[in-house]
Amino acid sequence: MPGSLPRKRWSVPNPEALEAPARWLLDRLRPGDWVLLEGELGVGKTTFCRALIRLAGWSGPVRSPSFNLVQSFPTEPPIVHVDLYRVPSEAGLGLEDLAQEAVFLVEWPDRLTEAHLGARRWTVRLEFQPEGRSLSVLGPEAEGPDEPPRRDDSVPS
Numbered sequence: 814m815p816g817s818l819p820r821k822r823w824s825v826p827n828p829e830a831l832e833a834p835a836r837w838l839l840d841r842l843r844p845g846d847w848v849l850l851e852g853e854l855g856v857g858k859t860t861f862c863r864a865l866i867r868l869a870g871w872s873g874p875v876r877s878p879s880f881n882l883v884q885s886f887p888t889e890p891p892i893v894h895v896d897l898y899r900v901p902s903e904a905g906l907g908l909e910d911l912a913q914e915a916v917f918l919v920e921w922p923d924r925l926t927e928a929h930l931g932a933r934r935w936t937v938r939l940e941f942q943p944e945g946r947s948l949s950v951l952g953p954e955a956e957g958p959d960e961p962p963r964r965d966d967s968v969p970s
Contacts, residue, residue, distance in 0.1 A: 820949055820950065820951045821834075821837070821949065821950045822947065822948070822949045822950075823947070823948045823949075824942070824945065824946075824947055825857070825939075825945050825946040825947065825948050826944055826945035826946075827945060828857065828860050828864075830945070831857065831860055831861050831864045831948070832864050832868065834861070834937075834948050834950065835861060835864035835865040835868055836868055837950075838865065838935065838937070838950055839865055839868050839869055841952075842890065842916045842935075843890070843916075843933060844890045844891070844913070844914040844915060844916060845913050845914070845915075845916075845932070845933065846916050846917070846933045846934070846935060847916075847917045847919060847933070847934045847935070848916065848917065848918045848919065848934075848935045848936075848937055849919050849922035849925075849934060849935065849936045849937070850862065850918065850919060850920045850921075850922065850937045850939070851922065851936060851937070851938045851939070852938060852939035852940060853940075853941065854898075856939040856940065856941055856946060857939050857946055858920045858937075858939060859877045859896070859920065861937065861939065861948070862875070862894050862918045862920070863875040865892070865918065866886050866888060866892055866894065866918075869886070869888035869889060869890070869892055870888045870889055871886045871887075871888050871892075875894075877896060882895065882896060882897070883895050885915070890914070890915065890916050891914060891915040891916070892915060892916050892917075892918060893915045893916070893917050893918070894918045894920075895917060895918065895919045895920065896919075896920040896921065897919065897920065897921040897922070897924040897925065898920060898921045933952075933953055934952065934953075935950060935951065935952035935953070936950070936951040936952065937949070937950050938950075938951070
């Protein structure tokens with residue numbers, strides 16, 4: 814992702830603090846967006862996904878897709894959570910068959926090929942810090958006011 818895209822940052826002292834950046838991002842996501850989650854093993858990528866999926870309206874369990882690899886959630890917008898940690902590439906997972914009306918949350922995105930990525934991409938980077946974690950979002954709308962943007966499908970993207 815080009816370095817010139819806007820970036821937003823948060824300090825995350827505990828898992829509950831992931832809700833604010835998850836809400837911020839959810840308010841800006843559109844169907845077809847890809848959210849690429851980066852960070853070391855155990856830094857909180859799945860916990861961030863869980864917060865975002867719950868905020869999108871899912872009340873059922875949100876498990877790590879490390880063994881199922883791909884999980885779909887009938888939220889608004891629909892969310893597909895993908896964990897590529899245990900696979901060398903996304904080949905054979907059927908990502909190309911999934912509805913393009915969904916938002917894709919992808920852990921370990923370095924295993925994706927460019928052909929599978931949508932046009933609107935966000936990178937969420939979690940890093941260990943002495944007192945918790947830091948979270949940064951790099952993407953098309955990461956700069957600007959903290960209030961949610963106006964959702965108007967008639968406005969060209």
